[in-house]
Amino acid sequence: MSRSAPADRTVIIGIGNPMRRDDGVGPAAVSRLRARSADADLVVLDGEATRLLDAWTGRQHVIVIDAATSGEAAGTVHRIDMVTDPVPTPGRGASSHGAGLAEAVELARVLDALPDRLVVYGVEVADVSFGEGLTPAVGEALDTLVERLIAEAAAR
16 A cells, blocks of 8 residues: 555555464455455555554545454454444454554544544454464355445445
8 A cells, every 4th residue: 555545545454364264354355355356445464553553544434354352153243433432342342453453543543543434344253273264154254244345445
């Protein structure tokens, strides 16, 4: 993503590590979106707070995809509006990178740098051990997730 990207263009950020099974759901979603030529800037990050903040600074519409761990069934997709809803805590659909994402949101609030729209899609994971490939439940959720992301990006 270039720093000169238009502020009104949606940026979709996939967080995760593809070498940790379901933790790679964010990058997998971005890969599918690239194949579909989604009308958005697509970025993959590791979830570190300052990199997230940098990726959405100056943007009006940001969508983040991440692995979630709230105890619901694997493959369950959560949608959280980070501008209006409280930042999730463990047990409430929290991101597996909760500290980085939560820190980025809170830092953006303090710096008055929160995008007008910041939505997080968290996908419940089954396995984040070392290894490649999503588990069947998370892999099956990916098609529906990608459709939701395309619709969300178009709704700006």
